[in-house]
Amino acid sequence: MRDERPEGPRSAGAAEDAVRAWRRLADSAVLLDGFHALKHAVRFGADVPVALAVDRASALALADELAPDVVRDLAGLLVEVPGEVLRGLVPRLHPTGVAALAGRPARADNLAALGRQARTTPVVVLDNPRNLGNAGAVIRLAAGYGATGVVTTGDLDPWHPTVVRGGAGLHFATAVERLAVEELPSGPLYALDPEGADIRGLKLPDDALLAFGSERSGLSAELRARADQLVSLPMRPQVSSYNLATSVGMTLFHWSAHSTNAP
Known part of the structure; x- marks a missing residue:
């Protein structure tokens, strides 16, 4: 069968033009590191000026495979x-x-998505996260569950190249922003904490904010x-904690098991 894919630019001149464009845009653009990050970015409508x-x-x-x-x-x-090169x-x-x-x-577009009234899927809030790779893994999870978005508080930039790498380009499949606690979207806030009510006895609403403390110090005061409700995950005694991404995955799975809006 004849391959009908467009050839695309392949000349030495095209390569030189692409490298010049890269150097011009690199300081302000999001780095998509690897095939899978590019695949997801394209799939979810990202503007990709150079690859x-x-x-x-x-x-x-x-890609064919x-x-x-x-x-x-x-x-x-x-x-x-x-x-x-x-x-x-x-x-x-x-x-x-x-x-x-x-x-x-655009930040305005992300804020509009996060603040939409009657959201049909939760927003994940990472309270002062410290580990870039964990933050990326959480964004990947949130995209997979169809969450409205992921918000971080504190100093960590959720669009840092290491976070984007950990998220495999799925930042473009959900709304990702950094906000102060007082700027969080409206909605019932369920915060994960060892002192909270067992999650197995709760139904998490579709418009919930699901908040997770930092890997080192937990939730900020x-x-x-x-928080409207503190929630705990089941855990064997003497096991101190779960990895952040694991906690998010468990919580989103519990939400999805009781929601008709989950994928």
């Missing part, structure tokens, strides 16, 4: 550049040999005071 690959044919073959729905888009985006543009070259830049969604 580079060490081996364009191999990247498109991987794993994501045929985005093959045509990637064929039109990917520009092949030498490996040493791409290594000079990214902190660490992904094993797939693919990297791209995307425009960050400010967020605890804002």
Whole structure:
């Protein structure tokens, strides 16, 4: 069968143009590190002005195998550049040999989604998280469960390249923002805490804010005071805690088991 995919730009001149565009945009754009991050960003409508690959044919073959729905888009985006060139543009070259830049969604659009009245899925709140990889894993979970968004409080930037890498580009599948506690969207706030009521006896509403404390110190006093209900996860005695992403996954699963709005 004849391959009808568009060839896309492949000349040396196109590669030089793409590298110049990368250098011009890199400071303000979101780094998509690897094939899977680019795949998800394209799938969920991100604006991707430049995408580079060490081996364009191999990247498109991987798309054929794993994501045929985005093959045509990637064929039109990917520009092949030498490996040493791409290594000079990214902190660490992904094993797939693919990297791209995307425009960050407008903050106003994310805030509108987070603040929408009668939300049909929860918002995950990470209260002063410290670990970039954990934050990325949480965003990936939230996207998978169809959560309205993920909000962080504190200093951690949820759009940091390491967080985006951990989220596999799924920042574009949900609303991701950093807010102060007093700026959190409206809605009943359920905060995870060992002193809370056992989650197995609760039904979490679809418009809930599900708040999780930092890996090191738990919930801040400010967020605890804002909470409508403290909630605990079942845990064997003498086990001190779960990983943050594990706690989020357990909580979202409990919500999904009782909601008709879950995927």
